[in-house]
Amino acid sequence: MNTDWRSDLEVWLAPFLAALGHKAQRAMCPAYIAGLIGPGDRKSVQPMAARNGDIPYDRLHHFVSAGVWDSAPLEAALWRHADHLVGGERSWLIIDDTSLPKKGEHSVGVAPQYASTLGKKANCQTLVSVTLASREVPLMLSLRLFLPDIWTADPARLNRAGVPLEHQGSRTKPEMAIEEIDRLCAAGVRFGCVLADAGYGLSAPFRQALSARGLRWAVEIPRHQKVYSTDVELVFPARKRGPSRMHPVPDQQSVPAHKILETATWRRVSWRRGTKGGLAARFAAMRIRVADGPAQRIGGRTAQHMPGEEAWLIGEHRSTGERKYYLSNLSADTSLRLLAAAIKARWVCEQAHQQLKEELGLDHFEGRSWTGLHRHALMSMMAYAFLQSRRLTAVGRKKKSHRPTTTAQSASNTTGHS
Template sequence: MFEGLMGRIAGRFARVEPRFRARQLVLGLLADLPRKNCWTIAEHVGDATPGGLQHLLGRAKWDADLVRDDLREFVLEHLADDEAVLVVDETGDLKKGTHTVGVQRQYTGTAGRIENSQVAVYLTYTSRHGHAGIDRALYLPKSWTGDRDRCEQASVPDEVGFATKPQLAQQMIERVLDAGTPAAWAAGDEVYGDNPKLRAALEKRGLGYVLAVSCTHRVLTAAGPQRADHLAKRVPRRAWQKLSAGRGAKGHRWYDWALVAITAGDPTGHQHLMIRRNRTTGELAYYRCYSPRPVPLSTLVKVAGSRWTVEETFQSSKGLAGLDEHQVRRWDSWHRWVTLALLAHAFLAVTAALERRDQVPTDDGTSPGGLIPLTCNEIQRLFTALVVRPVRDTAHRLRWSTWRRRHQARARHSHYRRQTTLQP
């Protein structure tokens, strides 16, 4: 599986050197390293310095978008499903300084507060076979797009302007649909559900959606515009149905659900406000739903539950493939690192999906042999232990210790000299 994936992207590199370095980087991203960056990966794979990997990310001639297209085709080859869901969400990476592309003080769900961070929107393909990330878009705040000198220093292309997160999501969804990706639904959180332009674009493409909306979201009913939380208070007791949003780590996620028909500008589709109620706390959540054809409540609930697959993708791609551990500052370098990290995670996700497909699970999700199917974590452990043969001899480790200390000494001397120059 791994060699087939590497062979798929090999043609994107005109020279053998970057092709070899890309393979090394993906192997390093799949390794069980405590921290993954050019230094640690270069030492792990046996290079004398990180220069080769840094050249791959910064100066080598190859197009990360073409590799992204290969990644998408790889995922679709194994996970394609006509009823698949395209799930969009953003995640932030905490960063120091101000020179890394896209960084500013902004809210990020990673920290749960406003922090100096870099935010990107990702698209996950979710089907009955499995799920994996297939596209990415870096969010550039107005503090960046309004400062062309700053953008030039980070090698941001001139044609890249400001785009909101829903606009980035729309671009990615339309890109994968134009490529012929089989999918029937889109899902996302309130950032995307509250955006009318995104909803209109999805309706125009005939793509159904179940998008979370805020409690203050207004919908058009036969009685006129109404807030979502006001409509929820009028739902009769008999309208609530107990349904599972999908199987989680601890079993099914049971909620009470209700559906309210609403009207909208598109007379050809079916619009609803779906309300979810926590069976323990009574907490409510709201979803704006559209489908080109009538569908039962259970289908909309299943699509809403699939939104959590993007969270699982973030967790495993960061924990297993170093998605958030890049130490790059420029536009191209960020896209190259993230694309190869998504490629590494897709290898794990597809392998795990094929393992589950070959198993006939019991009611509690285990196989007849009393084992759960192989997970991404376990596949990574086996791949690292049985396939990857890192260089670990003493001389190599000592050479790297010397190289790190010399590089750090030069950096310290440079910082001290700059500080002395800037002092009055």
């Protein structure tokens, strides 16, 4: 990064700083973000203050952990900026979560739980993340701490960590994701389709909440997710004795997703070009009805789910032999290539998670409080948005400088040298 980034940061932060009413806060915010962006292996408060030299540790620590200021205006400014850079009908809103491994048990939300970063259960914090992306350019919009049951069942522990009352109740990650999507929609953030991995895609309430809001979505599912053929009908089967049924039942049984795709036609599809050529895998897709309607007893089997929304069922066979399955409510005329591109676009959020940790110290915060963690996460997202803005500007300049000359310019240049 060239040396003028600090002056660029000062200009870029102007809309954000206007939301901070106190002069000291307007000074601390640039110092904190510059500390995250600047050199140094550790991006926790103490080493950042030591490298700065002009800002005492206690002032920087007070700003992020205990200062009285509202983060909502900074969030709003971040969302406006992200929407301006990558928002639109062709953009993706990607739901995921990322883990922050931690020692001890006092930091807010820390507990033994599945750590996506490590691929196993570990002592960590888990953040539900929302990323806006377009043209493979991600910007992180939201990072919200998930509280495991061991925390929500202990009010004293929640109070010691400063968890606000409205966040102390037990909530699933899909429920948290829907709340964040609602906030972003209310703020006018533009996107065309919501993407999520199987941790969210397996949740029928999550998918149904997206559809109820008129949103398009494409989500990963477990291979055993039950589905029906699109020609399923609801009937009242005849009964030899006893009263007739009060509710109709499907005229066919639901089957696991991987079973129904066994008879499908599989094609090799390339969804985009990578650094080593086209990225491709074998895909199949068919229209189905998701078995996620109300549960009832059907044909002697209890808790069978009725047919729900019609959607795409998509299968992916990777070159490694791994097989993945997805559902999407994209329109029935969507091509297989576009379906593949949608489900594969989700992986760009992992790039954002990695850069936030490796370059900007998202996982370096050493405080224990709810407020401190979320403010540190917000500063990290703002720092990342600044870097993405610079990268996009640099790419724009490079493209402009490499534009071929027009015929008229070429003729003029030739004449000048004759």
